[in-house]
Amino acid sequence: MNAIPIGKLSVATDVNIETIRYYEREGILPLPKRSENGRRIYFEEDVRRLNFIHKCRGLGFSLKEIRGLLSLVDTGDFTCGEIHALTIEHTRQIAEKIENLRRMQEVLLEMAAHCSKGKVPDCPIIDSLYE
Amino acid sequence: MNAIPIGKLSVATDVNIETIRYYEREGILPLPKRSENGRRIYFEEDVRRLNFIHKCRGLGFSLKEIRGLLSLVDTGDFTCGEIHALTIEHTRQIAEKIENLRRMQEVLLEMAAHCSKGKVPDCPIIDSLYE
């Protein structure tokens, strides 16, 4: 139920119409149902999946990596060991991303704070991401 | 001191040599000194800057956005108000990225935990990034 055309999906997810069709060609979005006249029809599930893909892209995951994440849910027949192998590397990667962002955040906030006290900031931002 | 050639910079930062030259062409890395025979010479500062750029890219920032972040440190003549304007939007964006990653992390860990108890996971991962 609640069928929507590609334009509405685009607005709902803030993903460009052409990008949606590109994801379809790439097999990262499933082939949607079509209306009698060949127009694509989407449902709530597609909105969720596309939101997920879009946010992952914004977090620096490649389409290949996203395919890997989606495979966790697309096929329900992974063994326990496989799930572990797939999630462990991803959680490690995510933890690292969070840590890097946390450091950037810290330095930016500090910068703004110093600044508001009238001090000209010097240059700690770059070091913040250097291990 | 401690001058290194492009190959060492590439190894030190895990950034492809061709990508380093590409960043130079794009003006995101400064034109380096050259040896007598025209070979690029880098220093510790370049390692830090390139590490920063590389990590930002891995966190989903575009080169344009990274240019904006670097401008905070490249020119020391921002006014306090400008620093605030630039940092506030960035910190908002970073907070959002952290929150999205945190949710993904939670769901992946939960998935692995359920799995290790022998339960077949169903499908919460996609919802985790759906507001």
Next chain:
DNA sequence: TGTGCATCCTGTAGTAACTACAGAATACAG
């Protein structure tokens, strides 16, 4: 019941951010 503007279709071409390769010069280890 027309009619005109919005939305959709396919297909192709352009852009951003790399990445790889060709062909030549220089560095340096044994």
Next chain:
DNA sequence: CTGTATTCTGTAGTTACTACAGGATGCACA
């Protein structure tokens, strides 16, 4: 001093979009 490694410039290919072009269909409104 000779051969393998590294660097150089320049160009072409790849990934992930993004923007048309040209045509068909949908739908609000007179």
